[in-house]
Amino acid sequence: MNKKIQVYSTIATSLLYALLAPLLFPTLNIFWILLGFILLLALIAKNWVDLILVIMVAGNVLLHQTMFPNLDDTRHIVQATAFTAFTFLQITLVIGPLTRINKRFAPLFRHRRHVGVATFLLAFIHANFVIAKYYDFNPELIYSINANYFGSTALIVLSALAFTSTNYFQTKLPTKYYNLIHTGLLLFYIAYTLGMSALGILNLETLHYVIFGGFVIFWILIAPWSLPTKLFLRVNAWKQLHYLVYLAYFSVIFHAWNGYFVLQPLPMQATFWITIICVISVHSYGWFLRLKKRKTQT
Known part of the structure; x- marks a missing residue:
């Protein structure tokens, strides 16, 4: 399968799921079917980036189920997509600065837009489930x-x-x-x-x-x-x-x-702010290197 077809099929399927699932298929089993389908498309197209992203989403869902076994399916979907979207957004932000700090990260740069689109899809699923299931539109x-x-x-x-x-x-x-x-x-x-x-x-x-x-x-x-x-x-x-x-x-x-x-408990709050501080620190240093390089060129 052509990677372009696979990517657009993944986007279309995810958008369709985000629009229909909260009302028609709000169970975690359907969400797992979605992830399985996207995983299959990635394997057929040999799109290893999508494969890694799907595995990260699946891992986040499993972790959430393990940590909070008493929550219903909607909470698992809502919170797992939110956590993963936030993680992907932070990855998107640090990829650029990391390539300036160390050239070994340069191969990741061409995947930044890809991770950014995945961030939006997860955020869209999260928002639609919240609006439909908790606020009834x-x-x-x-x-x-x-x-x-x-x-x-x-x-x-x-x-x-x-x-x-x-x-x-x-x-x-x-x-x-x-x-x-x-x-x-x-x-x-x-x-x-x-x-x-x-x-x-x-x-x-x-x-x-x-x-x-x-x-x-x-x-x-x-x-x-x-x-x-x-x-x-x-x-x-x-x-x-x-x-x-x-x-x-x-x-x-x-x-x-x-x-x-x-x-939430203090450990979760601390983790939240530590990740933000790390992202801001890496990003600030990356901008410092960029401005320093521009100054030496002028």
Whole structure:
């Protein structure tokens, strides 16, 4: 089987599962069938990256079942997909810096987009199960917990990044279209936040609006038509859009902490923050090396 066909088949199957399973097939057995099917496709196509990713998801589910044997199927699916998506997002973030720190990590760089798309698929499955099984598609119930707003923010960003992660979007789409995508996504996010607030569905606190304002400012500053035109001779519009991954990461941290980890035992909280500190440290050092290299070249 051609790897391209296998990848798109995996994406289509995962999206179909995310849309239908919460209502029609909410059992863990069906989730295992999905993983088995994706595993089979990866084996046939000899796509070892997908094989490793599926094994990691399966391992996370088994670990969750072992640690929390009394939880129902929905909780296992929701929490295992959330944990794995968060892990994949952190892997996506550190791959680039690691290649600058040590060239032995360079072969991983070409798989970064692949891991990023897997992150979105798992997050989408997680979100759909939560919305269907816990909130019954009721917006007022969903947004009664402000942490869910930040979860939706991350999903909005990740969906755009996943959609533009093909070779065509990275290498052939003209900058003018990225200007439209970047600006359109920003306007949608602003309208989404302010519109839900005006309707009384979303009741954010002052801190949340400050964070929202910070997100909007960052969004504008990294836009292909904004600050980068003054800093660089040539602007990589695809890369500027994908810097939004930082907003997704911050949103996920806020969502996961306030929606789950704040109520968990200290060891789980410590593990959560240690992984974040490690990611930020590696990423900061990677940026330091990048800026240092650029300075020596000028």
